[in-house]
Amino acid sequence: MTPAARVQAAIELLDAIITATRDKGASADRIAAAFFAARRYAGSKDRRAVRDLTWRAIRTFGDRPDNGRSAMIALADQDSELAALFDGLAYGPAPIAADEPRASGGVLPEWVKPLFSTLVTEGEYPALLERAPLDIRVNRLIADGEAVAQTLPEAAALPESRDGLRLPTGYSIESSELYTSGAIEVQDLGSQLIAEACYAQPGMTVLDLCAGAGGKTLALASHMAGQGRLVAADTNRDRLQQLPPRAARAKSGFIETLLLDPNKEKGALGDLVDACDVVLIDAPCSGSGTWRRNPETRWRLDQRDLQRLVSEQGRLLDLASGLVKPGGNLVYAVCSLFACEGRDQIDAFLSRHPDFETDNPDFTAGRADGAGILLTPAHDGSDGFYLARLHKL
Numbered sequence: 001m002t003p004a005a006r007v008q009a010a011i012e013l014l015d016a017i018i019t020a021t022r023d024k025g026a027s028a029d030r031i032a033a034a035f036f037a038a039r040r041y042a043g044s045k046d047r048r049a050v051r052d053l054t055w056r057a058i059r060t061f062g063d064r065p066d067n068g069r070s071a072m073i074a075l076a077d078q079d080s081e082l083a084a085l086f087d088g089l090a091y092g093p094a095p096i097a098a099d100e101p102r103a104s105g106g107v108l109p110e111w112v113k114p115l116f117s118t119l120v121t122e123g124e125y126p127a128l129l130e131r132a133p134l135d136i137r138v139n140r141l142i143a144d145g146e147a148v149a150q151t152l153p154e155a156a157a158l159p160e161s162r163d164g165l166r167l168p169t170g171y172s173i174e175s176s177e178l179y180t181s182g183a184i185e186v187q188d189l190g191s192q193l194i195a196e197a198c199y200a201q202p203g204m205t206v207l208d209l210c211a212g213a214g215g216k217t218l219a220l221a222s223h224m225a226g227q228g229r230l231v232a233a234d235t236n237r238d239r240l241q242q243l244p245p246r247a248a249r250a251k252s253g254f255i256e257t258l259l260l261d262p263n264k265e266k267g268a269l270g271d272l273v274d275a276c277d278v279v280l281i282d283a284p285c286s287g288s289g290t291w292r293r294n295p296e297t298r299w300r301l302d303q304r305d306l307q308r309l310v311s312e313q314g315r316l317l318d319l320a321s322g323l324v325k326p327g328g329n330l331v332y333a334v335c336s337l338f339a340c341e342g343r344d345q346i347d348a349f350l351s352r353h354p355d356f357e358t359d360n361p362d363f364t365a366g367r368a369d370g371a372g373i374l375l376t377p378a379h380d381g382s383d384g385f386y387l388a389r390l391h392k393l
């Protein structure tokens, strides 16, 4: 493909992504995969160039642009090499007319700015959209940290975590022996700290209520040294089905998976009432702390979705409160930096449940935010998370 044809392809890919975010369609990654599958003539360098250009536009504009061309023209206004490719030649984009619409605005949608925790000041905004590093967690069931660090001299220790290492952005790890043998998992520092906040120990009964594909469940399994009862529950069958093969690779076959019926969870959780040493709720949320990984998701979010998520988080907290045994802990987490999903949610829970009190972990990372802890990309170098550990009296 010529450089101009790559620009036109990026415009078309952006159009598809913009439409999907408007109509609640597939993720940007899936759309890109289908886009390139239908364009076999695009070689690996073409694909990388088209992807880079597309994601540059997605990261730049907080509000969803009207279309791909308006976004690409706005980028071209700041980049003369890109502007020169709008030359109207075969397969390239048409020349830019002076009065053509341009996408505008900053990296964040205006309406979300007042929602952030007061700790997320304007100076932190750019980091919310910067490329994320590649963090890995050593699986203690298979390997020890020193041996992994020796095999991976490029990795730097993450001293805030028990088992974390950081690799350079773009490092390819998934074909390495360490990864295929289950000795390491790819996991952001923030996610590692959420699992650590559970202080799961061998022999405990632990419920990961919103386990998804089990990223944090596997960390809990490693902390529990494979001993005790670890239940991974979720309402999403597709995600939950990904866990058993991952658990097998991580030598964590003792994990039980439990598919829940939305709004009827209690039926399936009956034997865990007042029985869990730890319940982790990694709740469904806006994802505003992970926009650096999935920047197009900020074009999907609207007020109504957010309200629905906030009320679901409150419901899950109430549900989980009855599963923790007296003297046990409830760990609540969201990959969000909005106060309504974080500190306000926990303040409201504590006023509804006087039998719980704050008992936060003593991390070197994060800042106190109400009754919990806030991790942010700018302050902690992790994805953005709110977490609170609550002790049942």
Ligand SMILES: C[S@@+](CC[C@H](N)C(=O)[O-])C[C@H]1O[C@@H](n2cnc3c(N)ncnc32)[C@H](O)[C@@H]1O
Residues within 6 Å of the ligand: 191, 209, 210, 211, 212, 213, 214, 215, 216, 217, 233, 234, 235, 236, 239, 260, 262, 263, 265, 282, 283, 284, 285, 316
């Ligand atoms: C933030 S994701 C969890 C990510 C996962 N813990 C991990 O570390 O990869 C939130 C999960 O909550 C699940 N969920 C939504 N409503 C639920 C409910 N009522 N009960 C249990 N899980 C639910 C979603 O299907 C989704 O997988």
